[in-house]
Amino acid sequence: MEFTELSDYPISAGTLTEWLPSAPFDDGSSPWFDDPRPASYVHEARLRQATRTTGPEHGSWLGTAFEITGQLDTAALAHALNEWIDRHEALRSHASISPTTGAVSRHTIETGRVRVTARSHGYRTSGAENHADLAELFDGCTSPLSWPSYAFATLVPPGPDDRFTVFLAADHAIIDGLSVVIVAQEIEALYRQARDGIDADLFPVGSYVDFGARERDTAAELDPGHPVVELWRSTLDHCGGALPEFPLDIGAADPGPVPQSGVSAWALDADGADAFTLACRKLGHSFFAGTLACLGIVGAELAGEPRFEAVTPMHTRNDPQLAGSVGWYVGLGPICFDVYGAQSFGELAARAQAQIAAAKPAARYPYERVSEVLTTAAKPRFVVSYMDLRFVPAATQWPEWNARALRSKQYEHDVHIWVNRTPRGVNIAARYPDTGEAAANVHRYLGRLKNLMEEVVGTGTCTLADHITR
Numbered sequence: 001m002e003f004t005e006l007s008d009y010p011i012s013a014g015t016l017t018e019w020l021p022s023a024p025f026d027d028g029s030s031p032w033f034d035d036p037r038p039a040s041y042v043h044e045a046r047l048r049q050a051t052r053t054t055g056p057e058h059g060s061w062l063g064t065a066f067e068i069t070g071q072l073d074t075a076a077l078a079h080a081l082n083e084w085i086d087r088h089e090a091l092r093s094h095a096s097i098s099p100t101t102g103a104v105s106r107h108t109i110e111t112g113r114v115r116v117t118a119r120s121h122g123y124r125t126s127g128a129e130n131h132a133d134l135a136e137l138f139d140g141c142t143s144p145l146s147w148p149s150y151a152f153a154t155l156v157p158p159g160p161d162d163r164f165t166v167f168l169a170a171d172h173a174i175i176d177g178l179s180v181v182i183v184a185q186e187i188e189a190l191y192r193q194a195r196d197g198i199d200a201d202l203f204p205v206g207s208y209v210d211f212g213a214r215e216r217d218t219a220a221e222l223d224p225g226h227p228v229v230e231l232w233r234s235t236l237d238h239c240g241g242a243l244p245e246f247p248l249d250i251g252a253a254d255p256g257p258v259p260q261s262g263v264s265a266w267a268l269d270a271d272g273a274d275a276f277t278l279a280c281r282k283l284g285h286s287f288f289a290g291t292l293a294c295l296g297i298v299g300a301e302l303a304g305e306p307r308f309e310a311v312t313p314m315h316t317r318n319d320p321q322l323a324g325s326v327g328w329y330v331g332l333g334p335i336c337f338d339v340y341g342a343q344s345f346g347e348l349a350a351r352a353q354a355q356i357a358a359a360k361p362a363a364r365y366p367y368e369r370v371s372e373v374l375t376t377a378a379k380p381r382f383v384v385s386y387m388d389l390r391f392v393p394a395a396t397q398w399p400e401w402n403a404r405a406l407r408s409k410q411y412e413h414d415v416h417i418w419v420n421r422t423p424r425g426v427n428i429a430a431r432y433p434d435t436g437e438a439a440a441n442v443h444r445y446l447g448r449l450k451n452l453m454e455e456v457v458g459t460g461t462c463t464l465a466d467h468i469t470r
Contacts, residue, residue, distance in 0.1 A: 246441075266424070307337065309336045
C-alpha cells in the first residue's frame with residue numbers, strides 16, 4: 001500500500017456521495033455524556049496547534065481509499081459505517097479546549113446513537129471535479145475542533161456497475177498510520193455482513209480514549225532526571241538545542257504557507273525485501289536496522305555527515321486489544337549513531353540496532369510531556385518511519401482493492417520519510433518542502449538508499465567509502 005496525497009490517487013468521473021456522521025437527539029434525549037477521561041498528550045497538542053492556526057495550515061488529516069466489488073448497496077454501507085463508528089470509541093468522542101480557561105474537556109456519544117447519512121453530488125463527467133469536491137470535503141470536515149472530525153465518501157464510476165470506491169479522512173488527532181491501513185478490511189467485512197449476512201468476524205478492540213487516561217498516568221513519572229528525559233536532552237544538546245534535520249540542503253523556508261511536495265516509489269519487490277531481511281538477520285540485526293545503516297551511508301556519501309541523526313515514530317499499542325484500535329498510538333524516539341569509523345555494513349547495522357533499542361523506552365512517553373519537562377519548543381525536523389504491514393488483516397488484497405493510504409497537504413519546513421514493508425515489497429514515501437533544493441536532494445537521497453538496499457540484496461552487504469572507514 002502506497003502512502004500519498006489525495007491528488008496522487010486516480011479519481012474517475014462518476015457519482016460522488018458524501019457520508020457524514022451525526023448524533024441526533026432521539027426522543028429528545030442527548031446522545032452525549034460528560035466524560036472525565038483526559039485527552040492523550042498528542043491529541044491535546046494537536047488541539048492546541050489547531051486553535052493557533054487558520055487557513056490551509058489548520059488541517060492535518062490521514063485517510064484511505066479502497067474499492068469494494070459489486071453494486072453499491074447504500075443501506076448496507078450506512079449500516080456498516082454505523083457499526084464501525086460504534087466499534088471505535090475515538091470516533092464517538094470529542095475533546096475540546098475552553099476558550100476562557102484553556103482547560104481540555106471531553107464529551108462522548110453512547111453506542112448506537114451515531115447515524116451516517118448520504119448526500120449525493122450527482123454524476124460528474126470529470127474526475128477533476130470529483131477530486132476537487134473530495135478535497136474540499138476532507139479539508140472542511142476534519143478539524144479536531146469540532147465533531148465529527150472525519151468524513152466518508154463513495155465514488156461509483158461509469159461503466160459496468162461492478163465496483164465502487166470508499167474514501168475516509170480523519171484528523172490526525174484520532175487516527176494514525178496503522179489505523180489507516182486496517183480501515184479497508186474492517187469496513188469491507190462489515191459491509192459484506194450487512195449486505196450478504198457473512199459474519200465480519202472482527203476481533204474485539206480497546207479504546208483510544210481509555211489509552212489517553214493511562215498514558216497520563218505513565219507520563220507523570222517523568223522528571224528532569226528520568227533516563228528518557230536524559231536521552232532527549234542529549235539529542236537536543238548534540239543538535240544545538242534543536243532536533244535532527246535532513247542532512248542535505250532543502251532550501252530556505254518560505255514566509256507564507258506553501259504546500260509540500262511528495263514522492264512514493266517501490267524500492268524492493270517481495271523477493272528483494274526477503275533477501276534484504278535475510279542479509280540483516282545473518283548479521284544479527286533487523287530490517288529496520290539495516291535500512292538505517294544504509295541511510296547513514298547515504299548521508300556520509302552525499303553530505304559528508306559523520307553521524308546519522310533522525311527521529312523515528314514507534315507504536316504504543318502495547319495492549320493486544322489496541323492492535324486494531326483506531327487512534328493516534330505513536331510515540332517518538334531519537335535515533336543517532338556514528339557512521340564514520342565503521343568498518344562494515346554489519347557494524348553500522350549494529351550501531352543502528354542499539355539505537356532502536358534505546359529509542360523504544362523513549363517512545364512509551366509522549367514527546368509533548370518530555371518537552372514540558374525540558375521546557376523546549378523543539379519540533380521534529382527529520383523523521384524516518386518504518387512499518388511492517390505484511391500481517392495486517394487482508395494486506396494481500398490491497399492491490400486487488402486498489403487500496404491507498406492518504407495524507408493531507410502539509411506546510412512545514414521538514415522532511416518525513418516512510419519505509420513501509422507490505423506483501424508486495426518495500427514502498428518508500430516522503431514529503432518535503434516545495435523548493436528546488438529539497439526536490440533534488442530528497443530524490444538523490446532516496447535514489448541512493450534504493451541503490452544501497454539493492455546492493456545488500458545482491459551481495460549480503462554494501463561497500464563503505466574510504467572516508468567512512470577511516
